[in-house]
Structure formats: structure tokens, C-alpha cells
Amino acid sequence: MSDATTESASTTAPEPSLLTRRRLPRWAPAGIGVASVALGVGIGVATGLSSRLQWGLIALLLFIGLTYVITARVEGRHQAKDRVATSLVWACFMVAVVPLYSLLQTTIAKGIKVLDGNFLTHSMGGVITMMPGGGVYHAIIGTLEQVGLASLIAVPIGLLTAVYLVEYGRGKLAKVVTFFVDVMTGVPSIVAGLFILSFWIIILGFGFSGFAGSLALAILMMPVVVRSTEEMLKLVPNELREASLALGVPKWRTILKVVLPTSIGGIMTGIMLAVARIAGETAPVLLLVFGNQLINNNPFSGAQSSLPYYVFEQYSNGNDASYNRAWAAALVLIGFVMILNLVARAIARWKAPRTGR
Amino acid sequence: MTLSTTNTTIPPPKAQKVVTQPGDRIFLGLSRGSGILLLVIMAAIAIFLTVRAVHAISHDHGNFLSTFEWNADQTPPVFGIAVLAYGTIISSVIAMVIAVPIGVGIALFISHYAPRRLASPLAYLVDLLAAVPSIVYGLWGAIYLVPNLQGLNLWLNEYLGWTGIFHKTDPSSSARSLFTVGILLAIMVLPIITNVSREVFRQVPKAHEEAALALGATRWEVIRMAVLPFARSGIISASMLGLGRALGETMAVAIVLSASPQLTIHLLDPAGGTFAQNIAAKFGEATDFGRDALIASGLVLFVITLLVNGAARLIIARRKEYSGANA
Numbered sequence: 138m139s140d141a142t143t144e145s146a147s148t149t150a151p152e153p154s155l156l157t158r159r160r161l162p163r164w165a166p167a168g169i170g171v172a173s174v175a176l177g178v179g180i181g182v183a184t185g186l187s188s189r190l191q192w193g194l195i196a197l198l199l200f201i202g203l204t205y206v207i208t209a210r211v212e213g214r215h216q217a218k219d220r221v222a223t224s225l226v227w228a229c230f231m232v233a234v235v236p237l238y239s240l241l242q243t244t245i246a247k248g249i250k251v252l253d254g255n256f257l258t259h260s261m262g263g264v265i266t267m268m269p270g271g272g273v274y275h276a277i278i279g280t281l282e283q284v285g286l287a288s289l290i291a292v293p294i295g296l297l298t299a300v301y302l303v304e305y306g307r308g309k310l311a312k313v314v315t316f317f318v319d320v321m322t323g324v325p326s327i328v329a330g331l332f333i334l335s336f337w338i339i340i341l342g343f344g345f346s347g348f349a350g351s352l353a354l355a356i357l358m359m360p361v362v363v364r365s366t367e368e369m370l371k372l373v374p375n376e377l378r379e380a381s382l383a384l385g386v387p388k389w390r391t392i393l394k395v396v397l398p399t400s401i402g403g404i405m406t407g408i409m410l411a412v413a414r415i416a417g418e419t420a421p422v423l424l425l426v427f428g429n430q431l432i433n434n435n436p437f438s439g440a441q442s443s444l445p446y447y448v449f450e451q452y453s454n455g456n457d458a459s460y461n462r463a464w465a466a467a468l469v470l471i472g473f474v475m476i477l478n479l480v481a482r483a484i485a486r487w488k489a490p491r492t493g494r
Numbered sequence: 495m496t497l498s499t500t501n502t503t504i505p506p507p508k509a510q511k512v513v514t515q516p517g518d519r520i521f522l523g524l525s526r527g528s529g530i531l532l533l534v535i536m537a538a539i540a541i542f543l544t545v546r547a548v549h550a551i552s553h554d555h556g557n558f559l560s561t562f563e564w565n566a567d568q569t570p571p572v573f574g575i576a577v578l579a580y581g582t583i584i585s586s587v588i589a590m591v592i593a594v595p596i597g598v599g600i601a602l603f604i605s606h607y608a609p610r611r612l613a614s615p616l617a618y619l620v621d622l623l624a625a626v627p628s629i630v631y632g633l634w635g636a637i638y639l640v641p642n643l644q645g646l647n648l649w650l651n652e653y654l655g656w657t658g659i660f661h662k663t664d665p666s667s668s669a670r671s672l673f674t675v676g677i678l679l680a681i682m683v684l685p686i687i688t689n690v691s692r693e694v695f696r697q698v699p700k701a702h703e704e705a706a707l708a709l710g711a712t713r714w715e716v717i718r719m720a721v722l723p724f725a726r727s728g729i730i731s732a733s734m735l736g737l738g739r740a741l742g743e744t745m746a747v748a749i750v751l752s753a754s755p756q757l758t759i760h761l762l763d764p765a766g767g768t769f770a771q772n773i774a775a776k777f778g779e780a781t782d783f784g785r786d787a788l789i790a791s792g793l794v795l796f797v798i799t800l801l802v803n804g805a806a807r808l809i810i811a812r813r814k815e816y817s818g819a820n821a
Contacts, residue, residue: 191649219712226607229599230616233688236681237623240634294528301525314529316807317536323735323803324539324796325742327770331792332539334785335546356535363532389521417627420744423774445629445745452633452749460637467630474625 161211166224169207173199197228241471248468251461257469261430266454273466275432276447280473282436283347283426283443284416287354292408294355295362302363303370304392321360329356330421338425345427347436350443353421358411365407369400402484409481413474419445444470539796547790550783558790563755564772566787567780573787575794577757581672581766582795585747586740588676588761589683594733596680597687602717604688605695617692624685632749635678636670640750643669643677647762662762670752673761675768678746683736690735694728695721727809734806738799744770769795 177196181189204224209217256272264271298318302311333353337343373396381391397404422428427440428450442450444466451463550566551558554573561574604616647669651662702720711719722729748771752764767775773788780788 191645215712215715219714222714222717223607226599226603229596230603230608232596233600233620233623233681233684237619237626239638240626240630243634243638244630294531297525297528298532301522301529305522305525306529310526310529314532316804316811317533319807320800320803321532321536323738323742323799323806325744325770325799327742327744327773328539328543328792328796328799331773331789332542335542335789336538339546339782339785340542356539359532359535387515387518389515389517392521413625417629419627419629420770420774423745424777445627448629448633449745449749452636463633467633470627471630474627475622478621478625 159211161208165207166204166220169203170200173197173203200224201228244464244467244471247461247464249465251465252468256462256465260432262432264430266451266459267456269458269461271462273444273447273462273469275429276442276444276466277469278432278434279347279422279426279429279436279441279443279446280416282434283351283354283422283441284412286348286351286436287358287415288408288412290351290355291358291362291411295359295411296366296404298359298363299366299370300392300397302367304388304396318360318363321356322364324356325420326353326357326418327420327424329353330424332356333421334424344438345425345440346438347426347433347441349425350422350441351436353425354415354418357418357421358415361411361414362408365410366400366404369403369407370396372403373399402487406481406485409477409484413477413481416474416477417445417470419443419449422446423449444473540793543789543793543796546786547793550786550790553783554787562757564767564776564787566776566784571783571787575769575791577755578767578769578772578791579794580757581751582741582768582770582798584761584766585672585675585679585768586737588673589679589740590733590737592677592680593683593687593736594729597684597732597736598691598729600684600688601691601695602721605692606713606717606721620685620688623681624689628682628743629745629749631678631682632746635674635746635750639678640669640674643674647671647673651762658759659761661760663758663760664763667764668752669762670750670764671762672751672766675747675751676761678750679740679743682743682746683739686739687732687736690732691725691729694725694732697728698724731806731809734802734809738803738806741802742770742795742799744774747771748774 174196176199177192180195181192201221201224205217205221208220251269257277258274259270259272260275261271262275298314302315302318305311306314330353333349333356337349337352338345343349377395377399378391381395382388386394422443423446426443426446428446429440429442433439433441448463448466448470451459451466553571554561555570556563556572556574558574560576561572562577564573564578565571566573600620604613604620608616647662648665650660651665654660655662698721702724703716706716706720747768751767751771753767753771753775754765755767756763756765758765769791773792776784776788
């Protein structure tokens, strides 16, 4: 023991005790961090690098290098590797936060400029794209109707499929359905759009409409609903089912009156998240609904707009007034999706399944 | 504690339990029907896309696989997917190279490094990344990311240009390149990779980790020896799910990439295209035949994503059985 403590730290002692080994002070990572950021900025300014991204990268590399060298000298190689791994993992997280922050900050800062009551209650009818003015009313109507119709189609099918998989499914069919539900989750939205295009519009000969868009959105929504509902139904304790069946209640009534009510909170959460996902889809709307400057309240005939499509359309106009409208619509869209997410979480917390334990 | 008055008589066994009510049969029929409907939809996607695609490809005057340009609306139509396939794969590979290590790192951060109380808010932050619609990523990518990556592009060109990959033919051209698209896609698939990996890390048996700790391993050694080997197949399938998303991403690519029918190894040049981007860009002014041609390229994309996702799911399924046997 005493031998290990007297040894100098730079030679890698075979088994120094954890308690007696030399350790860096607690503030060491912070100190190294500050030093490397300062150095990074210094080097960036000195060599005339313009991008702050590069400053950050230099600082990051310096930090990792310094950490390794200093820890290796004081604490040994094992600890040095551990510290480097820790800082790398922290760096990964920071790297993910940067774009999220930048995206939200840009959208809010640019979107808030045009976003007002007028923007929310007017369409683009009679607005020259180069000029400020106009709004997203028609797009909001379109999004609400298309997403609503898609949910009306996808939710019952998704729920029933999940019930089948959890309550009835035993044999080969259930396995095949499970596999294809998983694969269906990965179908790109543009492919769903092309399918409805070839089936509904080219072969059956219907025109562009909000409903055609909803069909494609429903295809994207179904597997999400199935998966989340399945997870929730599996959480329902078997004792509840057995108790109900033991009272002589038929299986279908057990499912409707016992299983589904028990898990309704989680199911609602899954549905809201699925709605949030399809509300942001642009590609099917581009192919099937075709976009419209005017208010079209009827989703079953004629072209409509939708919020994500509106963002795309305004961006494509390529002038400052349109860019501002695009940012504002993006802000409305993010707000809509975030609200759905928060509501979903609130429902999940409020109606968490009581597992009886 | 002594004799409680609970009635322990067993209820009389009912032999006529097998009687199925009409309600039961209807309900079973409905739910099984929905399951079958999902299969029918998947089959219909394949069939209807194939029907239109065959029509288009049989009238193609170029080679569908090796032609560079996409001129389906002229007569005679000449179009091919060479550039699109190349661009789709390259941009997805760039996205994977960036997103897999970072995504796994974030998952490790949330599961093993973050302070316990912060873990779930941080997980929520990652979910926020997933909730942002792709069109908003596209808008941000085109207006914010492209100008801000110009500096990085020039730097790469200056110091790594000799590799060819990071050579920028015209340094003054914008950063609307496959490289930028790859970075944007990486940001978009991060949440998928993170969430699936986190789920797998959570399943690592505590006993393995504690055993490693007891042997004096540092936290990193625990992760390398106990966590990562157990989670390897999970990470692979998480990456493939992310890959599936990156392959099919449409709007963000359509907005950011400056497309051209060029197949170049210089990733920083604004050139190339992807399946989904090409469909979104060409659809507006496509003729009836042009649409069929686009459907043909969509079919190729569908098959690729189907294979990638199917493989990912098979790996996950095999894992599940494995860990179930271990538990």
C-alpha cells in the first residue's frame, strides 16, 4: 500500500488504491473547459477563421486533448480514457442541443415578425407574393381537415388491429401483421403519396383534393397508432381480463368495457403523437392536394393548402416577404405540433394505467 | 389472522364457456379484418406502384438503371436513376457516419452519464428534435445552415481538397451540396437512433454492469465491456431504422439541395439528387407519363426502404428472443 502512494504518478502503478491515488480536483474539468474555449477563440481570431462553428470545434478538440494529457499525468491511463469518454459523451449531447436551439431560436425570431391576428385569419387570396400581407387561414383549415379525416380513417383501423394482435392474435397471421406493421412505419411519406396518386387519382380518376391527401396521411398514421396502442394494451394486467371473464362477461365486452378503458390514457397519447407526426408531412400534400391560395372548406373536392405545404410554397417564391410568411407559418406549425405533444404527455400523466401494484 | 370469513368456495365450473356469442364473432372478425387490411394496403402499394412503373420503364428510351438525366416529359422520354440512387445513398451514408456515433453518445449520456434527475427532461429534449416537422428542418437548413456551412466547406476544400471527396470545383458556389444534405439528415435521424439505443441500453442486465464495477472498471470500461457488447445488435437496428428515414426524406432535401444530373465524387459541389427530392421537384410540371416515370423511381425507393427496415426489424426480433431467454 505505502509503496503505491510513494510512487510517482507518471509511471502507471499496477494497483494503486482508489482512495490513496492522486486525483484531480473537482473543478478540473471546468477549468480545462474554460481554458480550451479561451484558446479556441484565441486561435480562431488569430488565424482569421470566420465561422464560430470552427471555434467551437477547435475548443472541443483542445478540451479532449488537454483532459487526456493532464489526467494521464495525474491519475493514470485508465482514468484518462474514462475522462475522455465522459467528455465525448457530453460533447455528443451538446452537439445535439446546438441545432435544436438554433432552429427554434431562428424560427421564433423570424416568425414572430409577421405572426399576428391578421396572419392567422386571412388567406393568400389577392396577395402579391412580393408584398407583405396575407396569411395562413386557408392552410390551417386544410391541415385541420386533412389531419382530422386521416385520423377518422386510421384510428379505428389502428385500434382494431392492435386489439387483434394483443387479444386474439396467436398464429402465423398475427406474426406477419406485426412484422408488416413495423415495416410500414418506415414507408417514406412520398411513397405513400405516390401510391394514392396511382390508385386514387390516376386509376380511379378522382381529382386532387384534401381527402386524397388524408388517405396518404392515414397510411402513415396507421402503423404508429397500432404500435403505441399495442404497447398500452400489453400493460393492462391479465387479472383484470380474467376477473371480467370469470363473471361470465363475453370477451368482446371485456375488451370494450375493461381493457380499453383501462388503457385509454396511453392510447390517446399515442394517437396525439401520431397526429403530430402527420400534421407536419408535406410530400403527400404536394402530390395529392396540390396547394391553393384561396380558402377551400370542402376537403372532398378541389385543391387545398396545408401548413407544411404553405411553408414550402412561400419558400419557393424566393423573396423576403414570402420568407417571412414561411417562417411565421413554420412557427404556427411547430406551435401546433408542440401543443399536441404537450397535451399527449398531460393525458399520459393524468390517466396513467393503474397496474394495481 | 385466524379464520377469516372469506368465502373460499370455488365457483362452480362452467362447462358451456365455449359458446361464442355473435358479438364475439363480429368483434373478432372486425379486428382480424383490420389486421388483414393493413397487409392488403402494403400489398396494394407494391402492386399499384409496379403497374405504373412497368408502363413507364417499358417506354424509357434511356437505360432506367444507368442513365444520368431525368427527362421523362420530352419525346422520346429519357430517364434513369443512376444519379438519384447515388445521391440517395451518399447523403444517407454521410448522415449515418455523423449521426450513429453522436446518437449512441446521446443515448449513453441519458442512460449512464446525465444526473439522474435530469435524465427524463433531457430525453424530452431529444423527443422535441423528433417532433419538428421535416419542412421546418428544410427551411432552417436552406436559410440558416447553408450560408453558415460555407466557411466549413471552404476550410475542408482548402485542407482536405486533395482527397477528391472534399474538393469544391467552384469555391464560390453555395453549400447546397450532398454534404450539407447529409448533415441536415443526420440531425433529423438523431432522435430515432438515440431513442432506440436508449431502449436497448436500459435492457442491459444490471448484474453485468455491477460485476464490471466490482472488478474496478471505470465507467467507460463498464460501458465498453458490459453495455456495448450487449447492445450491439440493438445499435445496428437503430441505425438501420435511422437509415430508412434518411433514405426517404423528401422536403428537407428538396429545399436544400441544388440538384443537377451530375454524378460527382466531389461531395461539396452543389450537384446530384435523391429519389424523393427528384419526385418532389419534378412532379409539379410532370405530364401523365412523367408521373408514371416518377412512380417508377418511387418504387425503387420503396423497395430499398422496405429491405432496410425489414432487416432492422428482423435483427430486433432476434434480439428480443435472445434477451428473453437470458432474463
